[in-house]
Amino acid sequence: MMQQLRREWASLMVFSKREYIIWSSYRVNAWMWFLDVLFNTTIVFMLSLLTRDSTLDFAPYGNNYVTFVVLGFCVHYISWTNLGDPFRRVARIYWGGTMDLYLLSPLSYLTPFMGIMFRSVIDDYPRVILSLLFGGIFFGAAYSVNQLPLGLLFLALILLSTLGIGMISASSFYLLNFKQNTEPVRFLLQDVIVALAAGIYYPITVLPESLQILGGFIPHTYALDALRRLIVPGGDFTTKALPLQHWLPFAPITTDIVALTAMTLVVLPLGVWMYVSGIEKARRKGTLTRWQ
Amino acid sequence: MAVEPVIALQQLVKTFQIRDSLFRSHPLNAVDNVDLDVHTGEVLGLLGRNGAGKTTLIKMMAGLLRPDGGTGRVLGYDVYRDHKKIRASVSLVAPTADVGTDNNLTVRQNLEFWAVVYDLDRQLRDQRIDELLTFLNLKSYEDHWPISISAGMRQRLAIARSLLVHNPILFLDEPTVKLDAAGAHAVREFIRKINREFGITIILTTHFIFEAERLCDRVAIMDEGKIMSCDSVANLRRHLQRYDSSVIQCGEVPESLRREAIRHLGALPQVASCSFQGERAEAAQFEISADPLESVLFDALKTLRAHDIDIHAVDTNQPSLEDIFLDTVNSKGAS
Amino acid sequence: MTPQSAIIDVSHVSKTYRGVSIDRKESGIGLWIKSAFRLTSNRARTVRALDDVSFQIEAGEIFGIYGANGAGKTTLIKILSGLLLPESGSERVNGCTGIDEIKDQISYISTNGWMGLEWQLTVYENLMLYGHIFGIPTSELRRRCDSVLGLFGMVAGKDKHISELSAGMRQKVTLMRGFLLDRPILYLDEPTVSLDVQSSAALRQILVDAARRDGKTVIVTSHNPVDLSICRRIMLLYAGHVIALGCEAELASPLQGIKALRLTCANHQSGDGAADLVGGLLQLDVVRDVQVSEGNGRENTWRVDLLVHRDGHAASEIIDWFIARDMPIVRMRSAPLTLQELYAYHVDRTTVSGGLA
Numbered sequence: 001m002m003q004q005l006r007r008e009w010a011s012l013m014v015f016s017k018r019e020y021i022i023w024s025s026y027r028v029n030a031w032m033w034f035l036d037v038l039f040n041t042t043i044v045f046m047l048s049l050l051t052r053d054s055t056l057d058f059a060p061y062g063n064n065y066v067t068f069v070v071l072g073f074c075v076h077y078i079s080w081t082n083l084g085d086p087f088r089r090v091a092r093i094y095w096g097g098t099m100d101l102y103l104l105s106p107l108s109y110l111t112p113f114m115g116i117m118f119r120s121v122i123d124d125y126p127r128v129i130l131s132l133l134f135g136g137i138f139f140g141a142a143y144s145v146n147q148l149p150l151g152l153l154f155l156a157l158i159l160l161s162t163l164g165i166g167m168i169s170a171s172s173f174y175l176l177n178f179k180q181n182t183e184p185v186r187f188l189l190q191d192v193i194v195a196l197a198a199g200i201y202y203p204i205t206v207l208p209e210s211l212q213i214l215g216g217f218i219p220h221t222y223a224l225d226a227l228r229r230l231i232v233p234g235g236d237f238t239t240k241a242l243p244l245q246h247w248l249p250f251a252p253i254t255t256d257i258v259a260l261t262a263m264t265l266v267v268l269p270l271g272v273w274m275y276v277s278g279i280e281k282a283r284r285k286g287t288l289t290r291w292q
Numbered sequence: 293m294a295v296e297p298v299i300a301l302q303q304l305v306k307t308f309q310i311r312d313s314l315f316r317s318h319p320l321n322a323v324d325n326v327d328l329d330v331h332t333g334e335v336l337g338l339l340g341r342n343g344a345g346k347t348t349l350i351k352m353m354a355g356l357l358r359p360d361g362g363t364g365r366v367l368g369y370d371v372y373r374d375h376k377k378i379r380a381s382v383s384l385v386a387p388t389a390d391v392g393t394d395n396n397l398t399v400r401q402n403l404e405f406w407a408v409v410y411d412l413d414r415q416l417r418d419q420r421i422d423e424l425l426t427f428l429n430l431k432s433y434e435d436h437w438p439i440s441i442s443a444g445m446r447q448r449l450a451i452a453r454s455l456l457v458h459n460p461i462l463f464l465d466e467p468t469v470k471l472d473a474a475g476a477h478a479v480r481e482f483i484r485k486i487n488r489e490f491g492i493t494i495i496l497t498t499h500f501i502f503e504a505e506r507l508c509d510r511v512a513i514m515d516e517g518k519i520m521s522c523d524s525v526a527n528l529r530r531h532l533q534r535y536d537s538s539v540i541q542c543g544e545v546p547e548s549l550r551r552e553a554i555r556h557l558g559a560l561p562q563v564a565s566c567s568f569q570g571e572r573a574e575a576a577q578f579e580i581s582a583d584p585l586e587s588v589l590f591d592a593l594k595t596l597r598a599h600d601i602d603i604h605a606v607d608t609n610q611p612s613l614e615d616i617f618l619d620t621v622n623s624k625g626a627s
Numbered sequence: 628m629t630p631q632s633a634i635i636d637v638s639h640v641s642k643t644y645r646g647v648s649i650d651r652k653e654s655g656i657g658l659w660i661k662s663a664f665r666l667t668s669n670r671a672r673t674v675r676a677l678d679d680v681s682f683q684i685e686a687g688e689i690f691g692i693y694g695a696n697g698a699g700k701t702t703l704i705k706i707l708s709g710l711l712l713p714e715s716g717s718e719r720v721n722g723c724t725g726i727d728e729i730k731d732q733i734s735y736i737s738t739n740g741w742m743g744l745e746w747q748l749t750v751y752e753n754l755m756l757y758g759h760i761f762g763i764p765t766s767e768l769r770r771r772c773d774s775v776l777g778l779f780g781m782v783a784g785k786d787k788h789i790s791e792l793s794a795g796m797r798q799k800v801t802l803m804r805g806f807l808l809d810r811p812i813l814y815l816d817e818p819t820v821s822l823d824v825q826s827s828a829a830l831r832q833i834l835v836d837a838a839r840r841d842g843k844t845v846i847v848t849s850h851n852p853v854d855l856s857i858c859r860r861i862m863l864l865y866a867g868h869v870i871a872l873g874c875e876a877e878l879a880s881p882l883q884g885i886k887a888l889r890l891t892c893a894n895h896q897s898g899d900g901a902a903d904l905v906g907g908l909l910q911l912d913v914v915r916d917v918q919v920s921e922g923n924g925r926e927n928t929w930r931v932d933l934l935v936h937r938d939g940h941a942a943s944e945i946i947d948w949f950i951a952r953d954m955p956i957v958r959m960r961s962a963p964l965t966l967q968e969l970y971a972y973h974v975d976r977t978t979v980s981g982g983l984a
């Protein structure tokens with residue numbers, strides 16, 4: 001058991017090393033990466049200038065719009081990676097023709113999948129930190145750190161729950177035999193619901209009731225709600241805002257924790273199970289390997 | 293046989309659904325009731341036409357494809373239940389060289405990567421990689437990127453990858469495809485070496501029939517998913533019921549000497565017939581048929597030399613494995 | 628050969644690649660900083676892929692190219708089909724010299740990598756797609772598809788998806804694709820990879836017919852000498868150099884006084900038998916060269932490939948040698964020199980005399 005874990009860990013490390021070599025061998029990557037985050041935060045700053053004198057109500061989410069949106073970005077980057085990337089990752093393994101070679105090793109099904117994720121870790125997660133930094137240094141975002149442990153808990157929950165959805169999306173590669181670029185789960189969540197109802201630029205409360213309810217089905221909504229209450233200066237811990245918070249008799253943050261935990265507990269095991277059964281199905285149908 | 297076979301398959305079936313149109317499909321038995329025992333330490337060749345089911349069979353034995361019927365054990369593991377364990381303890385080389393070669397890593401980095409994935413002991417890693425690079429003549433390319441080396445070199449890299457760990461079974465699907473003569477020779481020698489030295493059981497497919505004849509202890513000839521025959525080359529030859537013959541061309545042979553020689557040759561055991569042709573001195577030749585020829589050829593040559601007959605050329609005619617293969621595959625098509 | 632009849636005329640073409648290789652010691656953050664700021668110590672290695680290559684191919688000829696991995700075959704075809712500009716030298720293909728015209732003269736059939744087939748489409752759809760890309764009118768395309776499907780015996784499999792095909796069938800699809808285009812020159816890069824014995828023979832016949840009946844010029848590269856048996860002339864390529872060019876007899880002409888004897892003998896001794904054999908046989912005056920390798924399977928024999936001088940009593944002497952050692956000969960044949968042996972000879976000749984690097 002220990003040995004197995006050690007082995008999986010060693011493999012994760014060398015997968016990561018490989019991803020790192022690949023990433024760092026494209027020089028443009030580094031510059032693009034830096035500039036991308038800078039541009040994004042600049043846009044936010046412009047927006048914040050516009051909204052400074054408006055009467056828009058951010059009610060429970062404090063009074064710093066830049067912080068508000070920078071947090072939106074953080075969740076967006078995490079979601080982009082954990083939810084959006086797994087399908088492409090599996091596709092990359094398949095089109096590269098290496099799926100069967102990974103399977104022919106003592107590794108578990110999940111290790112290559114996780115291992116190839118390191119690219120996202122070095123490419124995308126640091127964007128979270130970078131955008132927090134840029135916001136703070138250049139554009140006057142302020143962060144309240146009194147509730148840091150709770151904030152980290154939410155960070156962990158949003159990481160896990162989006163990864164679970166990502167795995168569901170990835171499993172459709174083998175389960176539904178989607179071999180092309182667009183994939184329904186990811187498309188529906190990432191490109192439709194998240195874009196529409198997650199509230200990156202605006203509080204979800206400004207949306208019509210129906211969209212608010214739709215937004216209630218994705219973890220992003222709860223993570224954003226909680227993180228903003230906790231970290232934007234002047235955030236409010238008691239005023240209910242989301243539909244679910246009105247329905248449940250708990251404090252808003254508690255509701256967020258309950259909702260996110262429940263989602264994670266459903267989605268993560270489901271994702272793993274679907275991924276494994278996808279591979280099993282491919283093993284039956286003969287679609288696992290590209291070579292003949 | 294007393295030793296338990298490493299692979300034992302009974303009535304193994306794999307059926308693919310081939311889609312005709314959106315709603316209709318028909319089944320295709322890619323592997324059809326295959327019985328096969330592979331013994332420890334042997335080299336088994338799978339021969340067959342395109343689409344005969346060789347690759348499908350290999351994939352099932354390697355645990356990459358789930359059979360649809362029959363039973364099978366590989367290394368004692370059940371092909372349905374313990375496929376994970378099977379996969380962890382076999383190696384495989386796919387015919388497409390680019391499989392498993394990351395173009396962003398150098399040749400050496402590629403091997404270092406797979407060494408960890410395949411869980412090779414840390415102490416062994418560098419040494420094993422060096423050994424393989426040297427043996428496959430890749431050493432001078434170790435710091436090159438795979439895109440910048442030729443296809444044949446990449447094939448060697450793929451073979452090197454699969455040999456990083458010495459698993460008890462090695463599947464080779466068309467191992468020498470795309471290699472030049474020297475490369476193919478090196479790979480064949482290597483296959484032989486790892487089979488001898490480490491006792492690794494090897495199952496290979498190839499379309500170069502002479503290659504199977506050189507390497508394999510036994511060959512299985514497949515057609516349309518069935519195994520038509522499976523035996524050693526010598527036994528398959530015996531089934532053909534054809535005498536091996538040999539033509540020995542000689543220099544001038546005086547009349548008396550010729551009779552003497554024929555008498556001696558005819559008296560050798562196992563010789564079925566022996567004749568002499570040649571009116572003109574320079575075209576004199578003896579023809580000997582025997583079963584098996586191998587054991588008498590040397591005695592025949594000795595006899596002729598003992599009579600001081602000058603030998604110009606010797607041509608033994610044994611049906612090659614290619615003859616046997618074509619015979620097996622074609623006779624089936626005719627019936 | 629007069630220049631007029633040459634459909635392909637390549638003169639003094641050279642090409643050098645700058646191969647880059649990275650230093651093994653470089654890794655970690657150092658590598659990252661180096662590459663981000665272009666500080667890499669990438670030592671550029673230059674590879675001379677083609678060096679002063681000149682040859683001509685006549686219209687309607689079947690022309691073979693034989694050479695080790697990395698001899699420069701792929702570079703050559705890339706230049707011939709206008710995908711790559713030669714560094715120096717000139718080429719004329721079917722009367723064209725401009726890059727834009729050259730690229731439409733050759734139908735290039737390559738089998739590298741995943742062959743560029745559309746994975747989600749059937750064989751037939753792939754062919755149609757490819758034909759449409761090259762602007763063949765639909766009705767004409769249908770006719771041609773049916774004819775190539777018949778030619779390669781793939782009619783039964785025409786509705787299978789590429790992902791469902793066996794290795795050899797995929798190879799046939801790439802071949803068929805090349806035959807769809809009606810171009811004067813066919814270039815086949817290792818066409819028999821993964822093909823079974825019968826299919827390779829069928830392909831050879833198809834190529835002969837294409838040259839004879841349709842007047843196509845066919846260029847074949849292969850590592851399998853059998854594939855090149857249909858060629859009128861064969862060019863031997865080594866490290867970017869043309870080391871010999873001619874029909875098989877011409878290639879063999881410097882070795883006219885040499886013949887090959889191939890025998891298998893029992894291997895009774897243990898120890899370093901092969902070296903003893905080679906050493907012993909080389910003592911004989913008639914023997915020019917010996918290769919010894921292990922015999923078939925577990926037969927415990929040696930295969931001995933001898934190149935011997937034609938005059939003299941080579942066979943008798945060698946048989947006597949084996950009789951004297953009591954090493955039974957179990958098989959023996961005298962066969963012409965293989966293409967590989969000719970190649971090795973020409974490589975030796977040029978590397979010794981010409982001083983190739």
Ligand SMILES: Nc1ncnc2c1ncn2[C@@H]1O[C@H](COP(=O)(O)OP(=O)(O)OP(=O)(O)O)[C@@H](O)[C@H]1O
Nearest residue numbers: 286308322342343344345346347348791793794795
């Ligand atoms: N995943 C699949 N789905 C449907 N049919 C398949 C699949 N894989 C293989 N087949 C079919 O099974 C048959 C056997 O294929 P297989 O690849 O085993 O042949 P093979 O003996 O390896 O041939 P080759 O010598 O060309 O490699 C073929 O008719 C092929 O079309």
Ligand SMILES: [Mg+2]
Nearest residue numbers: 292347793794
């Ligand atoms: Mg195959």
